[in-house]
Amino acid sequence: MKRFLIWLKERLVSKGKSDSMLANLMRMLAATKDKELACDDVYAMLENFTEAILRGEPVTGLMASIEQHLEVCPDCRDEYEALLKMMKPA
């Protein structure tokens, strides 16, 4: 474990990533709400949300809650982006 941490530290330091990690964490904290949807809630509505985005619908109400979740959840964000690419007309 120690060896892995040292290796990781060196790798990350060499790329000077601390700044972007910190900025990323601050972005997540700034977007944090007291009440947030869980990953399962977002997954259940993900294709409907993506369809609405592609139709250019305004992001309000429940859609805004989904968007907020996507800002703080990298896993759901990746899934949304992959789905968006698949659903967009080629």
Place this chain on the structure above:
Amino acid sequence: MTDRDNDSWVNDLRKPGLQREEALRDMRSQLERVLPRGISRWLSPNNAEFDDLVEDVTQETLLRVLSQLDSFEGKGKFANWVYKIAVRLALNELRRRKWRNVSLDFLQQEADDGGVPFQFPSADPSPESMAERREIMHLVQHAINEELTAKQRAVMQAVVIYGVPMEEVARRIGRDRNAVYKLLHDARKRLKSHLKKSGFPPEELLAVFDK
């Protein structure tokens, strides 16, 4: 290929027979055409594993579609519901492969030994960054170590510093993704409130990085 509406997809897939076979064939070819677009950011189409992954995920997706057909609510397009299942399967498999040889033992360390202190990779940010950013880093690091539980700290370290997907964290600690999300949500709320109370709201700290 037949253009089907939602009802036709569901009806054709529901009962075994020729119609189901044809619907499965159509959905398979649709997935094999569209899935590569969705996952190419995570795995290059030139990668030797790419075609096999698409084929395996497509096959698994079709099995799940058949077993979960009753859970399709019909609010959106059927094909998009199927794509969503494929995306989750594909990205989870890619997450597993990417992290399979990486030891994340610290995630299993419990509070009895105090856990692992949270640390940004370097006390000094990149050379071009300012002293102000360095101060913020120390401030945030201190807040994380003082305010969060050992478990929250370890998960935050994994997700924020190492970029480990929550799904993979969940797999390692034997929980589901919802539970990991909840744990991190509680940690974010606690941290945000602490920074606010100390006179450093995250929104203002963030502004330093946008300069």
